[in-house]
Each structure stands twice: as structure tokens, then as C-alpha cells.
Amino acid sequence: MPCLHCLIVKEIKDDTFVFFLNCKNLSIFLKTQMCLCGQARPAQTSHQNALFEISFFEEMRSISKTIISLPHAEEDLIRNLAEKLYETFNAVSIYEVARELERSLELWGKTELHIAVIGETGAGKSSFINAMRGLKPGDVGAAQVGVTATTSNPICYENPNDPNVKFWDLPGIGAPEFRPNDYLEKVNFHHYDFFIILCSKRFRDIHIDLAQIIDNEKKKFYFVRTKVDEDLTNMERDYPRTFNEANVLQNIRDDCNRYFQVYIRSFIPQVFLLFSCNLERFDFYLLIERLEGDLPTLKKLKFVLNLPNMSSDIIQQKKQLLKGELWKVSLVSAFINAVPLPDFPVAFNASFLQKYMADMYKKFGLDGDSLALLAWHINKPVEELKAQIKSSQEEYISTDSIIKKCFNIVMTFVVFWNKYFPLSVFTSLANVGLSFISTSRMLYKFLDQVAEDAERVSKEALKHVEYDINRPLNRT
Ligand SMILES: Nc1nc2c(ncn2[C@@H]2O[C@H](COP(=O)(O)OP(=O)(O)O)[C@@H](O)[C@H]2O)c(=O)[nH]1
Numbered sequence: 001m002p003c004l005h006c007l008i009v010k011e012i013k014d015d016t017f018v019f020f021l022n023c024k025n026l027s028i029f030l031k032t033q034m035c036l037c038g039q040a041r042p043a044q045t046s047h048q049n050a051l052f053e054i055s056f057f058e059e060m061r062s063i064s065k066t067i068i069s070l071p072h073a074e075e076d077l078i079r080n081l082a083e084k085l086y087e088t089f090n091a092v093s094i095y096e097v098a099r100e101l102e103r104s105l106e107l108w109g110k111t112e113l114h115i116a117v118i119g120e121t122g123a124g125k126s127s128f129i130n131a132m133r134g135l136k137p138g139d140v141g142a143a144q145v146g147v148t149a150t151t152s153n154p155i156c157y158e159n160p161n162d163p164n165v166k167f168w169d170l171p172g173i174g175a176p177e178f179r180p181n182d183y184l185e186k187v188n189f190h191h192y193d194f195f196i197i198l199c200s201k202r203f204r205d206i207h208i209d210l211a212q213i214i215d216n217e218k219k220k221f222y223f224v225r226t227k228v229d230e231d232l233t234n235m236e237r238d239y240p241r242t243f244n245e246a247n248v249l250q251n252i253r254d255d256c257n258r259y260f261q262v263y264i265r266s267f268i269p270q271v272f273l274l275f276s277c278n279l280e281r282f283d284f285y286l287l288i289e290r291l292e293g294d295l296p297t298l299k300k301l302k303f304v305l306n307l308p309n310m311s312s313d314i315i316q317q318k319k320q321l322l323k324g325e326l327w328k329v330s331l332v333s334a335f336i337n338a339v340p341l342p343d344f345p346v347a348f349n350a351s352f353l354q355k356y357m358a359d360m361y362k363k364f365g366l367d368g369d370s371l372a373l374l375a376w377h378i379n380k381p382v383e384e385l386k387a388q389i390k391s392s393q394e395e396y397i398s399t400d401s402i403i404k405k406c407f408n409i410v411m412t413f414v415v416f417w418n419k420y421f422p423l424s425v426f427t428s429l430a431n432v433g434l435s436f437i438s439t440s441r442m443l444y445k446f447l448d449q450v451a452e453d454a455e456r457v458s459k460e461a462l463k464h465v466e467y468d469i470n471r472p473l474n475r476t
């Protein structure tokens, strides 16, 4: 039998192979695979095939183990990837695993999040909903602010980046004929994932009654006290000598708690203090943390990844959450490349990765629409924001095509392999391994760069934040 290693090296003269070898760990991975060529034996009977399949899994495991234990393994990243690969190949069938992952990614895309916002007219519901969607009054699709509600029907506001994240403005509480029970039935309260009860002054018995009914139905609710900035301004004006911001905030909390103690004996809910025009101040991050803790995984991902990029904290949180998902995307993508099964959903075709990367741009507010809106808010040309973007989606997508080229080279290797070992599952899985590692590396790098871009863009926008406060808000 000719030495497969020699054949492959002889055969692969394309420049793209240099790219492959330049990625140190990939080349080690590839070499490890090549070494395996020398060890392999022909298999003819189905019994032998089965044995061979088992030995393949063993070999894949040992490759993963080898990568894990490499002394020069680059950072933790390659180790994590290899561990994932190892775990995955430990599973009964790679097909099952890939299908499961594909299902979970699809489910994530389709997951809906319905957030109900309740409060009396003027409490700041519309302002809060706009702020959570990264919109200002007057923007296309923004809720009208300062308008007395004339309808008692819920109004739905979709997140501009993901229409599956929906905020519901539930108007109509506070009217003399208001009955919490009838009201919640009427607004179909089973539909919502959680409720935010807003109040700009003192909480009253209607807020408490609503909260108790929601609680009885085992739904989550959060009390938010809005317009905290106004309290601070008033107190500073009234008590200029003794004014202390922390004391005023504590007084508002104590006041709410005293009221809750009288009216709700079973538990004292937490109150989050907010200023809708500048969510970053006061308790916004505490509220986000609490919601993250309470939401199931898929809904949590939906919620956090669609928050506006209002701070470095949010950008980093998005990055961490996405990092945890990338190995799934890589494996599904690798699996699709390797095994074009007829019953695999059409959505997962060759452009799967490109779509995923374009979506990442959106999540980090770097797509054309998000940048145009931000430029409008800060009253600056969009080019100034675009100048902050160092990563280029196109470049990555062409990197993806380089990987595909490399993949073709791997296929050459596979053709030789097949001559001696006509086991399609083996060659497919070899492809999965190679494609998985290369795709993962590309996606991790892309994510890092996109998050850095988002940081630079939001820093640039923050420089001009005064423009936003003083300028008229009507968009022409
Ligand atoms: N100072 C201050 N004003 C706010 C805040 N939230 C809302 N407003 C203002 O309160 C008024 C009513 O707000 P809106 O969102 O329309 O209340 P809604 O009737 O509950 O939808 C508007 O003039 C808003 O600009 C806030 O946190 N601080």
C-alpha cells in the first residue's frame, strides 16, 4: 500500500494549503489525521465495517485527546473546542448529535419573548418600551410618548432587530371602573413571559392587586419605579445644602418597601429604580441580572442579545453568551458540509454561516440600519461610525470560502482514503472534525472582532451624547 501521507503531500500543492498549515493547531490536527492513514486497515465485511466504525470513534477520541494535551496548544480556545469535539464523538451517533444541535439552533431562532408593560397613563410605559428597543420618540416604529391612551387593547412593539422579541403596552389601568381580575383576563395575560409593573410616583393598591393575581398564576412580575431623575432634581432644588443622591434613592426604596410590607404580607418584592432616557443610571443592570436569572436559557439568549448596546457591560455579556453557542453552529455547519442529507432542512444550506455572521452584526448593532439609526441619534454622518469598524464581514465570508477550498483539499485526502477504506461514515466524520475546528476558529475570531467594533462604535457615539439630548426629536 502506498504511503498516504506522501500521496497527500504530493497532491496538495495549492496555495490554500499554506493557509491551512499556517493555522498551527489545524495543521497539527491535519497531521494527526494523516498519521492515522498509516495505521488504517482495509475493511470488507459488514462486521469488519462495524468494528472499523467503532475504531474510528476511538481514533477520533484519541485525536481529541491529543489536541487537549498538546503542550503548545494555543490558549484555552483550542482545548475547549477539542473537548467539545471529544464530548460529541462520545455520543452514540454524530448524526443524532448534529440533528439535536440543529433543532436547538432552529428553536432558538423561533423562540418568542413576550414582555408585558403595565402602568397608569403617564407612568412612562412608552418611554421604557422605546428605550428597551434602542429607539427614541419620533423614530420610525417608536411608541408615541406623552400621549394619553385612548385604547384599552394591548399594543405590540417588536424589537427592530428581532421581531420575535415583543413588548406589549397594556394600557387602561387606573380608570375608576378598573378591576384587576377582569383586566388581566381581557389582555390575555397567559400570553406573556413576564410583567413589568411601572409606577412614577407611589405604588398603589391596584399595582399590588395586579401583582398578586400575576403571582397566583405563577408568572413573574417586576416592580419598576420610573422618573427617579425627577425625584433627584426636586430634592436637590428643595434641599440644596443637604442633598445626597444615595440617600434620596434609599428613601424611595424604603418608601416602596414600607408600602409593600403593609399590603403584601407574604413577601417583599424588589423595586428597580429607572430613568428611561438614560437606562444605564440607577438599577437597570440589576433588573437585567434578575431577568436573566429568571428566564429559561433560550429566552434569556433572546432577551440579552437584543438589548441595545448601551454599555460595554452589555456588549461583553452578548459576547459571552454567543461564545457558548459557537461550537454548536460550527458543528452543524461542518456536518452539513460533510453530509448533505436529503432530509436536512433547507435553511441549513451553504449560506448558513454567512447568515449567522450577518445576524451577529445585527446583534452588535453593526448592520446598516442600526448604524444609520445611531448616526441619526447622535446627529453625525454614518461614515464616522463606520470608520470605527475594523472587521469586514465580506473578508470573513471570503475566509469562509478559503476554508471551503481547504475543505476541497481535505476531500482529496478523503478520495485517497476511500480507495482503501470505502466507509463513507468514516470520511464524512473526518470532514466534520476538520471543518469543525476551522469553522470554530473563524467564528471565535469573528466574534472577538465584532465585539471590539461594537465597543468602538458605542464609544464614538457616547462622545456626542449631548447632541441627542438637546436636539428636536422629529425625524424628517
Ligand atoms: N424625567 C423623566 N420623564 C419621563 C421618564 N419616563 C417617561 N417620562 C416622561 O413622562 C411622560 C409620559 O411618558 P410615557 O412614556 O408617554 O408614559 P405612558 O403614558 O405610560 O406611556 C413623557 O413626557 C415622558 O417623556 C423618566 O424616567 N424620567
Ligand SMILES: [Mg+2]
Pocket: 125, 126, 127, 143, 144, 145, 146, 147, 149, 169
Ligand atoms: Mg404610552
